[in-house]
Amino acid sequence: MDLLWAMELDFLLIGQGLAGTALAYRLEQAGMRILILDQPEKNQSSRVAAGLYNPVTGKKMVKSWIAEKLFPELEQFYIELEQKIGSDFLIEKNIYRPFLSIEEQNEWMGHSSDPLIHLFIEEIFTESQHPELRDPFGGVLLKKSGWLDIPTYLEGMAKHFGEKLKLENFEEELLEKTSNGWNYKDFSFRGIIYCNGLAAMKSRFFSFLPFAPVKGEILEVEQDFDPAWIINRGVFRVPLEEGVFRVGSTYTWHDLEIGPTESAKNELITKLEHLVRVPIKSIKSHRHGIRPATKDRKPFLGKHPIEAGVYIFNGFGAKGVSLTPYFSAMMRDFLIENRPLDTEVDIKRYFKYI
Numbered sequence: 001m002d003l004l005w006a007m008e009l010d011f012l013l014i015g016q017g018l019a020g021t022a023l024a025y026r027l028e029q030a031g032m033r034i035l036i037l038d039q040p041e042k043n044q045s046s047r048v049a050a051g052l053y054n055p056v057t058g059k060k061m062v063k064s065w066i067a068e069k070l071f072p073e074l075e076q077f078y079i080e081l082e083q084k085i086g087s088d089f090l091i092e093k094n095i096y097r098p099f100l101s102i103e104e105q106n107e108w109m110g111h112s113s114d115p116l117i118h119l120f121i122e123e124i125f126t127e128s129q130h131p132e133l134r135d136p137f138g139g140v141l142l143k144k145s146g147w148l149d150i151p152t153y154l155e156g157m158a159k160h161f162g163e164k165l166k167l168e169n170f171e172e173e174l175l176e177k178t179s180n181g182w183n184y185k186d187f188s189f190r191g192i193i194y195c196n197g198l199a200a201m202k203s204r205f206f207s208f209l210p211f212a213p214v215k216g217e218i219l220e221v222e223q224d225f226d227p228a229w230i231i232n233r234g235v236f237r238v239p240l241e242e243g244v245f246r247v248g249s250t251y252t253w254h255d256l257e258i259g260p261t262e263s264a265k266n267e268l269i270t271k272l273e274h275l276v277r278v279p280i281k282s283i284k285s286h287r288h289g290i291r292p293a294t295k296d297r298k299p300f301l302g303k304h305p306i307e308a309g310v311y312i313f314n315g316f317g318a319k320g321v322s323l324t325p326y327f328s329a330m331m332r333d334f335l336i337e338n339r340p341l342d343t344e345v346d347i348k349r350y351f352k353y354i
């Protein structure tokens with residue numbers, strides 16, 4: 001390629017899932033000239049995900065990691081984008097989490113005075129909220145929660161990026177190093193950013209990072225029970241259109257190569273039956289995806305230890321919706337102003353293992 005004719009840009013982003021989309025927008029807003037490449041066959045994690053964001057998670061129902069930083073940023077970010085592209089995709093909804101015991105109910109009454117948890121509590125109930133629900137000890141109604149309609153968000157943002165997004169496969173072997181960056185086909189870049197989810201495991205630059213892929217399966221079911229909130233305990237049940245609910249998700253580190261399984265379907269149905277008494281009328285869909293999770297459950301942000309101009313923004317595991325707004329701002333400041341990344345997410349934590 002004639003270098004004189006290469007179009008000069010700042011950054012090439014590989015991938016337009018939740019990670020690539022948020023970072024591309026941040027960089028674009030900061031005046032960077034970007035190009036995004038995204039695979040035309042879209043079978044990635046973001047398009048299967050339920051899109052839930054939930055400030056209180058896990059079996060023990062504790063505040064999600066850095067929720068107090070993530071959640072204010074999250075709403076502001078997606079609402080700004082909704083206004084920018086004239087589309088609705090953030091569905092703010094309370095989450096109802098039934099208590100499993102009287103002890104748990106008491107614990108939550110105590111928790112509610114903790115200012116960090118109080119931020120996320122709408123109300124605590126000590127009695128069942130509906131005859132069709134299995135919640136004999138009541139439950140907690142959480143706020144600052146909801147779900148992101150991810151396909152609408154990604155498609156809207158794809159339109160917004162226009163010619164800055166090309167639907168084509170990135171082929172790493174075509175990268176050519178230059179004195180101040182990288183050439184790729186007809187373009188030259190000062191930096192390449194891997195936002196390509198689990199495909200980064202096969203990159204010659206980032207295969208040393210300890211990804212820990214987690215398969216998830218998810219159903220859409222019809223059921224005649226339509227409370228105003230998301231229900232979440234063991235499984236989540238998110239209202240979509242009238243009478244239709246998304247139910248998920250499973251977590252498995254095995255069977256990564258095979259598609260949806262009967263055992264995961266049965267697991268989801270059993271867990272749903274433990275929450276709601278109403279029979280399932282039909283199963284409308286059953287899908288699966290693999291989460292780009294990491295061994296220490298923290299994202300991978302940063303710069304390659306040796307190669308200049310090679311970066312990664314990845315490893316968002318089961319929480320891409322809530323993590324990418326906050327961390328895309330941190331990554332932008334790192335890329336443009338060389339501001340340090342939080343040590344917990346900086347891939348420097350793994351350089352000693354190379």
Ligand SMILES: Cc1cc2nc3c(=O)[nH]c(=O)nc-3n(C[C@H](O)[C@H](O)[C@H](O)COP(=O)(O)OP(=O)(O)OC[C@H]3O[C@@H](n4cnc5c(N)ncnc54)[C@H](O)[C@@H]3O)c2cc1C
Nearest residue numbers: 015017018019039046049050051052170197216289320321
């Ligand atoms: C069943 C299930 C349920 C989930 N539920 C939730 C949830 O409720 N809430 C939540 O926050 N998260 C959820 N997740 C997790 C969420 O999906 C991930 O955190 C998120 O999608 C990660 O986004 P990403 O952009 O890093 O990766 P991906 O979505 O995998 O995107 C990577 C992109 O890179 C592209 N790419 C890869 N290789 C190339 C190449 N060579 N050339 C060009 N492009 C390439 C891919 O096409 C893709 O668009 C769920 C996941 C699953 C599987």
